[in-house]
Every structure is written in C-alpha cells, then in structure tokens.
Amino acid sequence: MERVVGTVVRGLRGPIINKGDDIEQIVVDTVLNASNVDGFSIEDRDIVTVTESIVARAQGNYATIDDIAADVQSKFAGDTIGVIFPILSRNRFANNLQGIARGAKKVVLMLSYPSDEVGNHLVNIDELDTKGINPWTDILTEPQFREHFGQVTHPFTGVDYIEYYKGIVESEGAECEVIFSNNPKTILSYTKSVLTCDIHSRFRTKRILKANGAEKVYGLDDILSESINGSGFNEAYGLLGSNKATEESVKLFPNNCQPIVDGIQAKIKELTGKTVEVMVYGDGAFKDPVGKIWELADPVVSPGFTEGLKGTPNEVKLKYLADNNFSQLRGDELKQAISKYIENKQEDLVGSMEAQGTTPRRLTDLIGSLSDLTSGSGDKGTPMVYIQGYFDNYTV
Numbered sequence: 001m002e003r004v005v006g007t008v009v010r011g012l013r014g015p016i017i018n019k020g021d022d023i024e025q026i027v028v029d030t031v032l033n034a035s036n037v038d039g040f041s042i043e044d045r046d047i048v049t050v051t052e053s054i055v056a057r058a059q060g061n062y063a064t065i066d067d068i069a070a071d072v073q074s075k076f077a078g079d080t081i082g083v084i085f086p087i088l089s090r091n092r093f094a095n096n097l098q099g100i101a102r103g104a105k106k107v108v109l110m111l112s113y114p115s116d117e118v119g120n121h122l123v124n125i126d127e128l129d130t131k132g133i134n135p136w137t138d139i140l141t142e143p144q145f146r147e148h149f150g151q152v153t154h155p156f157t158g159v160d161y162i163e164y165y166k167g168i169v170e171s172e173g174a175e176c177e178v179i180f181s182n183n184p185k186t187i188l189s190y191t192k193s194v195l196t197c198d199i200h201s202r203f204r205t206k207r208i209l210k211a212n213g214a215e216k217v218y219g220l221d222d223i224l225s226e227s228i229n230g231s232g233f234n235e236a237y238g239l240l241g242s243n244k245a246t247e248e249s250v251k252l253f254p255n256n257c258q259p260i261v262d263g264i265q266a267k268i269k270e271l272t273g274k275t276v277e278v279m280v281y282g283d284g285a286f287k288d289p290v291g292k293i294w295e296l297a298d299p300v301v302s303p304g305f306t307e308g309l310k311g312t313p314n315e316v317k318l319k320y321l322a323d324n325n326f327s328q329l330r331g332d333e334l335k336q337a338i339s340k341y342i343e344n345k346q347e348d349l350v351g352s353m354e355a356q357g358t359t360p361r362r363l364t365d366l367i368g369s370l371s372d373l374t375s376g377s378g379d380k381g382t383p384m385v386y387i388q389g390y391f392d393n394y395t396v
Contacts, residue, residue, distance in 0.1 A: 003396075007389040010034065011374045011382025019060035023050070024263040026058075027278075030384055031268065040388070042272045045308065047387040048264060049371040052241070052282040052303060054383045055254040061232035063224055064249045068099025068239070071228050072195070075218055076104065082187035084110040085198035085205065088120040088154065088161040092297050093197070095244045096220065097165055100195065101172035108190040109165060113140075113180045117198050119293040122161065122180075123149050140180040142166075156291055184208045192216065195223070199240055199299055221299070224252065240299040241282060254280065257304025265306050279305035284369030285361075301368035309363050315393070339395045 014030040017023065027050055035042050072081070081104045086093050088111075101107055113135055114128055115121040128135055131148050140148070142162065153160050162178055169176035179186070184205045187194055192215040196205045202219045209217045221238040224231065232252045234241070241253030261278040268276050282298035302309075326337045371385040 005389070006392060007387065008040075009370060009374050009388075010038070010040075010386045011380060012384040012386055013381050014054075014384055017054040017057045017383075019057065021058045023055055023058035024260055024267060027264050027384055028267045028271070031386060032271065034386060040386075042268065042274045042276065043388065044274050044276070045391050046274070046276045047309070047367060047385075047390055048268070048276055048278045049281050049367060049385040049387065050261075050264075050278070051371070051375055051383040052254050052257075052280050052298070053243070053251070055257060055260060055280050056232075056251050059232075059254055061234070061252045061254055062245055062249050063228070063231040063233070063242075063252060065095060065099040065102060066248075067228045067231035068096060068223060068250070069102035071223050072100050072103030075222070076193050076195075076216060078105055079193035079216065080104075080106040080108060080191040082108045082110060082191045082194040084184065084187050084194060084196050085112050085117060085201075086165070087116045087118050087197070087199070087297060088122070088159075089297065090157070090159065090164075091244050092242070094164070094168060095247075095250050096197075096223075096239050096242065097168050098172060100223075101169040101174040101176075104174045106175040106177070107169045108187065109169065109176060109178045110187050111162070111165075111178065111180050112182050113145075115292065117201060118295070118297050119287065119291070120154060120161075121292060122152055135182055137183075138181075139183075139186050142178040142180075145178075145180050185212050188213055195219070199297065236303075237299045241297075253282070253298065254303060261304045261306050275308075277306045277308040279309055279364055279367065281364075281368040281371045284372030285365045286369050286373075295369075295372070302364040305364050309367065312360055312362055313366070343395055 012030050012034045014026060017026065027048065031048055081100065083097070083100055086097065111122065114123045114125045127149060133148065151160055152162065166176045166178055184196070185208060188209070192213060194209050194214050194217050196202055196209065196217070196219045198205055202221065206217050206219060221240050223239045224233045225235055225238040227233045234253045234255055237253050239252070242250040245251045257280045261280060264278045265276060268274065279302045281302050283296045283301065285296045285301050287294045321338050321341060322334065325341065326334055329337055367387065367390065370387070374385050375382045
C-alpha cells in the first residue's frame with residue numbers, strides 16, 4: 001500500500017524528574033513503553049529529543065541567589081557595576097538580577113530600546129519615529145525616557161520592566177541608575193566595570209568594551225561558570241539559559257550533555273537493534289509574529305546531539321520542480337518525474353535554483369523548534385518527543 005503519512009511527532013509523557021534520577025534510563029524506558037502502548041515501531045533514523053530542563057533537574061544543576069552574589073562580588077569587588085543589555089523576563093533574568101544586586105553596592109542598568117535582544121518591547125518603534133528619537137545614537141536617562149513615553153508595560157505580562165528591575169536592585173540594598181542605549185560604549189561613561197547580559201551578541205559586546213577602555217568585563221556566561229560553595233554551574237554558559245526555580249534559586253542550563261545523548265542512543269540500539277538520533281533541546285529558534293518575540297533565550301537550541309543530526313537539510317522544492325522543470329506533466333507522469341529527480345538529486349544543493357525556498361537552517365535548530373512547540377512550556381507533561389519520518393522525502 002502506498003504510504004500516505006509523512007513526518008509524525010509524538011510528545012511522550014514521562015515521570016517527574018528529580019535530582020539524581022538516571023535520565024538516560026528514564027528516557028529509554030519512556031520511549032520503549034510509548035512504542036508498546038501506542039503501537040508504533042522504533043526505526044533507524046527516528047529521533048528522540050529531551051528537554052534541557054529535565055536533564056538539568058536530574059543533574060541537580062541549581063544555584064542560589066547567594067551563590068550568584070558571591071561570584072559577582074568576587075569578580076567586581078564592590079565596584080559600581082554596569083549591567084547592560086539584559087532581556088526583559090521575570091523567569092529568565094529577575095533572579096539573576098537579584099543575585100547581581102546582592103553582590104553590588106551600585107548598579108547602572110542599561111537597557112536596549114525599543115526592545116531587548118529577543119524582541120520584548122519597551123516601546124513601539126513607531127513611537128520613536130513620532131518623538132524623533134534615534135535608538136542607534138540617542139542615549140536616554142530614566143526621566144527622559146519617562147517624559148517621552150510615560151509608564152510602559154509589557155503587552156503580554158503587564159509588567160513595567162523599568163520599575164520592576166529597578167525595584168529588584170533597590171530591594172537588595174544597592175543603588176540603581178537606569179539608562180537606555182544600544183551602544184555598549186555608553187556604559188563606560190558611568191563605570192569601567194561591566195557585566196554584559198546579552199546572549200547571542202555577547203562576544204561582540206565584550207570585544208567592543210575591552211577595546212574602548214573597560215577594566216573589568218564579564219558576561220552572564222562568566223558568572224557560575226564554575227561551582228561556588230558547592231553550587232551548580234555551567235562551564236560553557238554560566239547563567240545563560242538559566243530559569244527561575246524558586247524565589248531564592250535558579251535552575252542552570254545542563255552540563256555535559258554529549259555522553260547522555262550518546263548513552264541513550266547506545267541503549268536503544270542494544271535493546272531494539274535500531275539506531276535512533278538523540279538530542280537535548282532548549283528554546284526553539286522561531287519568532288512570534290504578534291509579540292515580535294524571538295523565542296531563543298537559551299545560548300543554543302541544542303547543547304548535545306548525536307552525529308546524525310549534524311548539518312542542514314538537503315532538499316529540493318517540489319512546487320519549483322512542478323512549475324518549472326516538469327510544468328508540462330500531470331498526474332502519475334509528474335509524480336514519477338519528480339520522484340526520479342529526488343532520487344538523483346545532488347549531494348549538496350546549496351545555490352541550486354531547485355532548492356530555493358527551502359529552509360537552510362541547521363537540523364538541530366529545526367528539530368529543536370519542532371520539539372519545543374510540541375512539548376510547550378506549561379503543563380503538557382511531555383518533556384520527551386519522538387519524531388518519525390523526519391528524514392524521509394517524497395520517494396520514501
């Protein structure tokens with residue numbers, strides 16, 4: 001019988017994960033149980049994805065606000081700290097800011113505008129045009145910002161992040177001054193000690209600061225990059241990718257994921273004879289068209305994945321072939337011509353007109369987005385995702 005279903009994605013329900021749990025065995029058991037109960041077979045090149053959250057939970061990769069404060073204090077030694085380019089998030093940054101403020105005497109908080117790095121807006125860009133403000137050149141103090149725009153609340157959360165973040169800093173007994181600029185060099189007029197909190201642009205920001213007279217430059221990736229008093233840590237990303245756990249703690253991005261994905265792959269191979277691909281995923285890499293929020297607040301979509309998930313898709317566009325190469329054909333003749341073309345397509349289609357309009361993104365970013373949208377961020381209870389047929393095409 002001719003195949004009529006392509007890619008199938010299943011969110012898998014598993015147990016609540018706690019510190020010390022054997023995450024590899026839990027994932028394997030969950031996959032095999034789902035296969036048995038739901039009646040699907042495990043095949044070569046199926047994909048198992050596991051959310052970073054349960055990996056970090058199993059690792060017990062947590063730290064307290066005091067741990068953050070101790071690391072900040074050790075690095076800045078009582079300096080006025082320029083905290084620049086944080087994202088606007090109660091879940092992602094508020095606890096981090098609390099720890100930073102607890103380890104400081106004064107914080108100069110520099111916010112990018114009209115939005116943060118991932119698209120949370122302080123103000124609509126059209127309002128900047130109306131006021132004649134150029135966000136690339138104009139530096140605003142808090143009173144100037146308020147004079148132009150008044151009280152500004154996030155459209156989804158209803159939070160005034162200027163007031164909220166300033167309140168966090170002051171609640172820890174530190175002085176707080178808020179300014180608005182998109183130029184990293186601006187902060188150097190206030191202090192030479194800078195903690196840059198941007199995610200994907202952090203390397204450029206650090207380079208600019210160091211080249212223009214900053215004396216101490218750290219990023220969130222440098223805070224808790226090693227254990228403080230026995231705390232959790234992340235050697236590669238520090239506080240980047242962390243989430244609020246409790247009022248006094250954060251869950252960090254998981255460490256050392258490669259042995260975990262390789263171990264899951266090996267165990268499933270041993271038990272089923274099939275080689276599946278495995279990856280740990282965090283935020284997907286997609287943008288919300290209404291809120292303008294780019295989802296990727298984690299430093300990477302996937303901190304660990306098996307060999308078969310390297311690279312990008314190598315696909316042709318079916319509608320291009322139908323409208324151009326085989327426009328004179330119809331029905332079975334068209335189907336057979338396209339199938340034959342796919343079977344004989346080049347190994348590298350970069351630059352080919354037949355590939356235009358396909359998605360030239362890394363497999364891990366595409367699959368991570370698919371997984372993140374499937375598992376969601378709330379109460380679906382499916383922190384593992386099983387994907388079949390992802391690598392199939394029209395001929396398979």
